[in-house]
Structure formats: C-alpha cells, structure tokens
Amino acid sequence: MKIAIIGSGFSGLSAACYAAQAGHEVHVFEKNSIPGGRARQFKTNNGYTFDMGPSWYWMPDIIADFFHDFGYKPEDFYKLVALDPQFEMIFSDGNFEVPQNYDELRIIFESIEEGSGKKLDEFMEAARYKYEVGMKEFVYKPCHSWWEFFSPKIAKSAFKLDLLSDFRSYVKKYFTHPKLIALMEFPVIFLGASPKNIPALYSLMNYGGYALGTWYPMGGFYEVIKAMHTVAENLGATFYFNHSVDRIDTENDQVSTLLVNGTSIAFDAVIASSDYHHTETLLAEKYRNYTQNYWEDRIFAPSSLIYYLGFNEPIPNLKHHTLFFEHDLDIHIDAIYKEKKWPDEPLFYTCCPSKTDPHVAPVGHENIFLLMPLAIGIEDDEATRERYLNQMLERLAKHVGIKDLKSKIDYKRSYCVSDFIADYHAYKGNAYGLANTLGQTAVWKPAVKNKKLSNLFYTGQLTVPGPGVPPAIISGKIVANEVHKLNLKQHEETV
Known part of the structure; x- marks a missing residue:
C-alpha cells in the first residue's frame, strides 16, 4: 500500500516505522521544517539549544521496546543519564528531593510520616502490577469495542486495576501527610485533569x-525524535518538510487524494498524526467522525505558558527538574477547568538541562525552561505572558538566592496558547491532548478509524491510548497495525 502520514510527532514517526517495516510505501508530510511536532528543538544564535516540548524521560522500557522492534537499542542513538535526584519539589515550608534510589526514597517517606515506608512499598507493588498489565496489555488495544478487554488475564485483573476508584482517594488510603500526597499526585498532572477525576489505574x-x-538523553529529548526519524528512513519512509496537507479528498467512501502544498497526490490509506479535530476539518463535513459540539464537550488537558530562557551565569541551588508547589494544587486546577482563566496562585515547573548537559548552553551560562499549565482557549497576549514570567522568576530567584535574576537573561522566547494553534493546529491551543478521565478512556476516546471512510486512520494524543511520549509511540504502532490489517483484508478479497 501507498500510505500517507500527516505529521511527524512521536505517533507519526512510530506509525511510519511500523508501516514501512510491514512493507508499505510510506510518505510523511510535515508542515514544519523539521520532524518532531511538539517535541521539536531549536538553537539560538548565541549558543543555546532548547527542547520545545517533552523533558521528562519516564517509562524507559516502553521507549526501548520501540527500538527493539526494529533491531536497535536506544544507546545506538543517544546516551541516557539517570538523574539523581530525579527532581525537587518546592513547598511553602521546605523542599523535597526525590532520589534515584528507591530505598533512599523509602527512608525519606518514613522520616516524614511514620509507617509510610511500608505503605510506599505496598503502593508501588500495586502500581507495578497496574503498569505490567496496563502498559503491556491495555494500551495496545485499538479500542473498537469493549470486547477487546475481555481476556482471561484482564478479567482476572479487573479488581486489582482500580478502574472505578479515583486517584486522590486511592492515594489517601496510603498517605496522610500533604507533602507525600502532593508527591504521589504529581505524575497524573501529565494526564490533564485533577487527581480526583483520574482513575486510580494511573x-x-x-x-x-x-x-x-x-532519565535524560544527552543532547536533549530531541535525540529521541532524531533516532526515530533515522529508523523510519532506514526502513524506507520518505519525509517531506514544509509540506502542509490542505484537504483530504474522497471517492467511493474512501480517501482518494491529499491536497499537499496545492498538489493532489493519490494514496491507498492515510494515517493522521496531526491534531484530530484539525484533521476532520480537512474533510467534507459528512465524512467527519465527530461534530463541533462533540469537541466542545470534551475535557482537554491543559495548554501551557512556556518560557525558554538563557542566563549569562550559572544558577546555583537548582536541579535538572524542579516543581514549584508553594500554592494549592486544587486552586490552580480550578482555574484551568472550572473558571478557565489565568491562575491567581500558579504552580509551575522548571527544567535546567544545562545542569546535566553542558552542550545545551554556552560555557558558564544556564539553559532554563519554565512551564505553567493553563486553561485552553484563553487570551495570551504578550503583556500577560510577561506578568507571569515575572511571578515565576521571583519565586525562582527566592529559591536559588539571586536577587536580580531577570537581569541575567541573555535569551528569552515565550510560547503559549496561540502558538500551539499556529504551529500544530492544536484545538484551542491544547498542549497534551484529551484528559485521561474515566469517561475519556479506551473506547470512549476518539476512534482510531474513520467510521465512514475505510482507509482513513487517526493516531496521537487525542486518541488511544492518550497523552504522553510512550502512549504516543504506542498509538503509532496500534494504527500502523490497523492499516496493515486493512491491507491484508483487501488482499484476501481480491484473491
């Protein structure tokens, strides 16, 4: 089959690799000048290298599995470094470092709350089980039907997976100290909803x-994108950068051609790794899976205000990853989901990769990435962005002990809601796709297959399995497999 893939983020690159490995002719169209989508990278004239998106390298086994599928290892392409501490959390009454060594983490838990070391063991043992079932079985389902989940192992596991419990209540069964609760709730923020609305499965x-x-891949997270791009090209996929897909044309209830930079090109199948909502606007309305009202009713993960900053001197007392949690998490979450406004007391995240990787900043300088979660669809003028930058810098300055931190900046670039829309056609500027609430899990996510066109498929963070780098990579594999099954079916029908 001659397959078109729209977009070259993690899911598009993954789909390209698996489809090419299966023997198909793969053509990838990317509207931007380099691969990566939200995981792009840029370099400045004064020597900084900034990853634009993902910075947390978690679930290393899932990423390694991708490379193993093609006869490679991650270390064939980049060097992984374990971060120790993994990150630091800043609270109003003190700081909390999470060590790389689990036994050390257990000791810290016990020092904060008596008996919590044992509770941590119990929590992690249950979490390990969920990880092995969830990340090895659940997430590889295309989710056409709930029947896909009725395997003996999954049925046997149903109770232990805590599908119907909410994450916040689940955590409070184990811990009572606010710092420990915040630490355990933090990871699900990546899933785009309040811990009280996220299934305990997570x-x-x-x-x-x-x-x-x-972990951290030396050179930046973009090294993963570069590696996946190399694998895809080695398998025979062809990439076209600065190529926008402007329309999806149909004939006889199938996609027939794509209009790319004004030229119509015929394909046997299309995989859209582009924003799901945007992809549907490229179709005649009668062929869309979902109405505008459907998208309005979805719960989206947040957008973000991001600042890429260069500082002309080293910044002391700062870890690679730092979370500023001096204020109430629920107040910030309510600003995102209920009030849909800029937060009054924001939490934010700081990444300083130059603490680990000297090549991402000039000698004696520091590379810092600030990220503050935001409601989607809000106004993000430059004056508002700057006001929140000042707030974040004040808190960062207090933490590191530098009074006039802003005067040390020698590079500054902001990125926010309107930029996500302009660069990625992201619905209302969302940064992470749909929230992984129970009502938007598995079969209740947007379908991976068009319901009216037999050869149009969707992949990425707005469909299964959901937001995040490992899920996006898995999403590409799921959809490439669905396209290959279509090809086999067509072949059987013609024989």
Missing part, C-alpha cells in the same frame, strides 16, 4: 517514574 505512572527512574 498509579502506574508512579511506578513508571519513581521506580523505573527519571
């Missing part, structure tokens, strides 16, 4: 992070 995130460790 304690598997705690195992995938705290137990398996937090």
Whole structure:
C-alpha cells in the first residue's frame, strides 16, 4: 500500500516505522521544517539549544521496546543519564528531593510520616502490577469495542486495576501527610485533569517514574525524535518538510487524494498524526467522525505558558527538574477547568538541562525552561505572558538566592496558547491532548478509524491510548497495525 502520514510527532514517526517495516510505501508530510511536532528543538544564535516540548524521560522500557522492534537499542542513538535526584519539589515550608534510589526514597517517606515506608512499598507493588498489565496489555488495544478487554488475564485483573476508584482517594488510603500526597499526585498532572477525576489505574505512572527512574538523553529529548526519524528512513519512509496537507479528498467512501502544498497526490490509506479535530476539518463535513459540539464537550488537558530562557551565569541551588508547589494544587486546577482563566496562585515547573548537559548552553551560562499549565482557549497576549514570567522568576530567584535574576537573561522566547494553534493546529491551543478521565478512556476516546471512510486512520494524543511520549509511540504502532490489517483484508478479497 501507498500510505500517507500527516505529521511527524512521536505517533507519526512510530506509525511510519511500523508501516514501512510491514512493507508499505510510506510518505510523511510535515508542515514544519523539521520532524518532531511538539517535541521539536531549536538553537539560538548565541549558543543555546532548547527542547520545545517533552523533558521528562519516564517509562524507559516502553521507549526501548520501540527500538527493539526494529533491531536497535536506544544507546545506538543517544546516551541516557539517570538523574539523581530525579527532581525537587518546592513547598511553602521546605523542599523535597526525590532520589534515584528507591530505598533512599523509602527512608525519606518514613522520616516524614511514620509507617509510610511500608505503605510506599505496598503502593508501588500495586502500581507495578497496574503498569505490567496496563502498559503491556491495555494500551495496545485499538479500542473498537469493549470486547477487546475481555481476556482471561484482564478479567482476572479487573479488581486489582482500580478502574472505578479515583486517584486522590486511592492515594489517601496510603498517605496522610500533604507533602507525600502532593508527591504521589504529581505524575497524573501529565494526564490533564485533577487527581480526583483520574482513575486510580494511573498509579502506574508512579511506578513508571519513581521506580523505573527519571532519565535524560544527552543532547536533549530531541535525540529521541532524531533516532526515530533515522529508523523510519532506514526502513524506507520518505519525509517531506514544509509540506502542509490542505484537504483530504474522497471517492467511493474512501480517501482518494491529499491536497499537499496545492498538489493532489493519490494514496491507498492515510494515517493522521496531526491534531484530530484539525484533521476532520480537512474533510467534507459528512465524512467527519465527530461534530463541533462533540469537541466542545470534551475535557482537554491543559495548554501551557512556556518560557525558554538563557542566563549569562550559572544558577546555583537548582536541579535538572524542579516543581514549584508553594500554592494549592486544587486552586490552580480550578482555574484551568472550572473558571478557565489565568491562575491567581500558579504552580509551575522548571527544567535546567544545562545542569546535566553542558552542550545545551554556552560555557558558564544556564539553559532554563519554565512551564505553567493553563486553561485552553484563553487570551495570551504578550503583556500577560510577561506578568507571569515575572511571578515565576521571583519565586525562582527566592529559591536559588539571586536577587536580580531577570537581569541575567541573555535569551528569552515565550510560547503559549496561540502558538500551539499556529504551529500544530492544536484545538484551542491544547498542549497534551484529551484528559485521561474515566469517561475519556479506551473506547470512549476518539476512534482510531474513520467510521465512514475505510482507509482513513487517526493516531496521537487525542486518541488511544492518550497523552504522553510512550502512549504516543504506542498509538503509532496500534494504527500502523490497523492499516496493515486493512491491507491484508483487501488482499484476501481480491484473491
């Protein structure tokens, strides 16, 4: 089959690799000048290298599985470094470092709350089970029907997976100290909803992070994109950068051609790794899976205000990853989901990769990435962005002990809601796709297959299995397999 893939983020690159490995002719169209989508990278004239998106390398086994499928190992392409501490959390009454070594983490838990070391063991053992079932079986389902989940192992596991419990209540069964609760709730923020609206199944995130460790690929997260791009090209996939797909044309209830940069090109099948909602706008309305009202009713994960900053001197007392949690998590979450406004007391995250990787900043300088979760669809003028930058810098300055931190900046670039829309056609500027609430899990996510066109498929963070780098990689594999099954079916029908 001649297959078109729209977009070259993690899911598009993954789909390209698996489809090419299966023997198909693969053509990848990317509207931007380099692969990666939200995981792009840029370099500045004064010597900084910034990853634009993902910075947490968790679930290393899932990423390694991808490379193993093609006869490679991650270390064939990049060097992984274990971060120790994994990250630091800043609270109003003190700081908390998460060590790489689990036994050390257990000791810290016990020092904060008597008996919590044993509770941590119990929590992590349950989380390990969920991880092994969830990340090895659940997430590889295309989710056409609930019947896919009626295997003996999954049926036997149903109670232990805590599908119907909420994450917050689940955590509070184990811990009572606010710092420990915040630490255990933090990973599910990546899933785009309040811990009270996330199924307890996702304690598997705690195992995938705290137990398996937090890593950094030297050179930046973009090294993973470069590696996947290389694998795809080695398998025969062809890439076209600065190529926008402007329309999806149909004939006889099938996609017939794509209009790319004004030229119509015929394909046997299309995999859309682009924003799901945007992809549907490229179709005639009668061929869309979902209405505009459907998208309006979805619960989206947040957008973000991001600042890429260069500082002209080293910043002391700062770890590779730092979470500023001096304020109430629920107040910030309510600003995102209920009030849909800029937060009054924001939490934010700081990444300083130059603490680990000297090549991402000039000698004697520091590379810092600030990220603050935001409601989707809000106004993000430059004056508002700057006001929140000042707030974040004040808190960062207090933490590191530098009074006039802003004066040390020698590079600054902001990125926010309107930029996500412009660069990725992201629905209302979302950064992470749909929230992984119970009502938006598995079969209740947007379908991987168009219901009216037999050869149009969707992959990425707005469909199964959901947001995050490992799920996006898995999503590409799921959909490439669905396209290959279509090809086999067509072949059987013609024989």
